[in-house]
Amino acid sequence: MARRRHLGRNLAIAGLAGLVLALALLFVLVGSPAPSYSSSTHTPQPAGRNPSKSARMVCAHEAQHDIDGVLGVQIAAPPAPTWVDHLYSCRYVYANGSMVLSVKELSSAPATTAYFTSLRTRLGDRTTLHEVGQGAFVTRAGSVVVRKDYKVLLVDTSSLPARFGARAESRADVAADVSITILGCWSGA
Secondary structure, three states, X not given: OHHHHHHHHHHXXXXXXXXXXXXXXXXXXXXXXXXXXXXXXXXXXXXXXOOOHHHHHOOOHHHHHXXXXXXXXXXXXXXXXXEEOOEEEEEEEEOOEEEEEEEEEOOOHHHHHHHHHHHHHXXXXXXXXOOOOOOEEXXXXXXXXXXXXXXXXXXXXXXXXXXXXXXOEEHXXXXXXXXXXXXXXXXXX
16 A cells, blocks of 8 residues: 555656656747737827727727626627717616716826826725726726826716626626726737
8 A cells, every 4th residue: 555655656746747847848949938018118199189099999899799798798789989078988788777988088197197186086086906007996986997008997887786797796896897808908009
């Protein structure tokens, strides 16, 4: 019996050593993993006459599909985007409520900070979200505000039921999930 345990342990060690050797060989053949940052420099763009590609993403078909997947609930009709005073927005309508996604485009870091701060004052700051965009918070009503470059994203969930989606999440959790989904689409945009 002791000999079997010793043999089993030796086989496990040999298997682990083989796995480490295979991974090391793969690492040498493929090369080191890419760094987690982009090697190209991203320069924020000021607000223009038309909404930016990243602003338009919040109402695009791909975002709708991704949000449906995250929430486990499909929209009742495609959102109809609007563009007024550098604010691109659309309403996601569901059978039992709706949420509004909007992106305010600004032309400088100070203007972005001022707008972000004005939303914090007007909507209230219940919780700061760390490592989301370049600043984010949950409002008193459970919506989420995120800033990135010269843009401020607002996921307004105040017209959703207190619990929403396939997992019956709180409005704040729904807004955070949607914000993170949108930011994932904004990489490099």
